[in-house]
Amino acid sequence: MARGLERRFAIDGKVAAVTGAGAGIGRAVSLCLAEAGAAVAVQDLDEKKAAAVAAEIRDAGGSAISIGGDASQSSAIEAAYERAERELGGLDITVNNAGIYPFTGFLEITEKLLDKVLDLNLRGSFLATQIAGRIMSRRGRGGRIVNIASVQGLRPTAPGVTHYNVTKAGVMMLTKSAALELAPAGIAVNAVAPGVIQTEGTQPLIDADALGDPSVMAPYGARWGRAEEVADTILFLVSPAASYITGETIIIDGGYLLR
Numbered sequence: 001m002a003r004g005l006e007r008r009f010a011i012d013g014k015v016a017a018v019t020g021a022g023a024g025i026g027r028a029v030s031l032c033l034a035e036a037g038a039a040v041a042v043q044d045l046d047e048k049k050a051a052a053v054a055a056e057i058r059d060a061g062g063s064a065i066s067i068g069g070d071a072s073q074s075s076a077i078e079a080a081y082e083r084a085e086r087e088l089g090g091l092d093i094t095v096n097n098a099g100i101y102p103f104t105g106f107l108e109i110t111e112k113l114l115d116k117v118l119d120l121n122l123r124g125s126f127l128a129t130q131i132a133g134r135i136m137s138r139r140g141r142g143g144r145i146v147n148i149a150s151v152q153g154l155r156p157t158a159p160g161v162t163h164y165n166v167t168k169a170g171v172m173m174l175t176k177s178a179a180l181e182l183a184p185a186g187i188a189v190n191a192v193a194p195g196v197i198q199t200e201g202t203q204p205l206i207d208a209d210a211l212g213d214p215s216v217m218a219p220y221g222a223r224w225g226r227a228e229e230v231a232d233t234i235l236f237l238v239s240p241a242a243s244y245i246t247g248e249t250i251i252i253d254g255g256y257l258l259r
């Protein structure tokens with residue numbers, strides 16, 4: 001008996017919020033979730049970029065609002081997720097995506113830079129998961145939370161990102177620990193761990209040949225990943241098809257970690 005393939009991947013009527021969504025992976029996730037039927041709150045530090053993505057969604061017939069703010073601050077995350085709930089009618093999905101990766105040698109990382117990376121990537125993801133969990137628990141309808149880790153949180157594959165790698169390892173443990181506590185409320189918490197994905201953020205590093213040869217580093221596909229490939233995996237994680245998955249981190253790396 002068919003169970004309706006399309007229905008198993010449909011998220012129409014759901015409300016999603018995505019941080020750091022003005023560019024790169026966050027933008028692709030916002031467009032993908034909107035195409036699958038969700039209303040999307042597009043959050044970014046750069047409000048203009050968030051507004052452009054929200055306009056792109058609306059132009060394609062979808063529903064979206066844009067929100068500015070620094071996703072390392074609990075007040076900004078709270079404001080964004082509460083606005084999503086108020087203006088779009090709920091909060092079913094959050095993708096805590098905002099993150100930075102300023103390449104700096106281990107001995108050159110200053111306390112200030114360390115704090116900046118920890119504040120957004122780890123503390124920000126922690127707070128975003130907690131805030132989403134509180135809103136979803138209060139609503140009593142369950143929910144799906146997705147965090148963005150990295151292959152670098154599993155194995156240091158390049159120098160210059162020790163601060164970053166520590167945050168992404170933390171994001172994976174955050175994902176498992178929060179998943180355990182939020183499960184009774186019907187809230188799933190999962191993560192994705194991308195390899196090198198071609199985005200506005202990584203393009204300068206790719207152009208400078210700082211990440212190696214993709215045909216060697218990413219043998220499955222022999223190219224760097226696309227933001228849409230991360231977005232499609234996240235769509236799976238927030239769809240009915242993933243109804244029994246929580247605390248998991250899915251690696252999307254073209255075989256990068258197999259080497």
Ligand SMILES: NC(=O)c1ccc[n+]([C@@H]2O[C@H](COP(=O)([O-])OP(=O)(O)OC[C@H]3O[C@@H](n4cnc5c(N)ncnc54)[C@H](O)[C@@H]3O)[C@@H](O)[C@H]2O)c1
Pocket residue numbers: 019020021022023024025026043044045046049069070071072097098099100101120148149150151193194195196197198199200201202
């Ligand atoms: N691109 C990759 O290869 C890759 C690999 C693994 C993990 N990731 C993770 O994916 C996420 C997105 O990466 P990307 O490559 O798409 O980045 P990107 O630099 O292309 O885009 C990031 C977006 O986040 C916004 N942003 C920056 N600081 C912010 C803040 N404090 N508050 C709100 N928004 C902020 C930026 O304005 C930008 O629009 C990050 O968490 C990153 O660590 C990326």
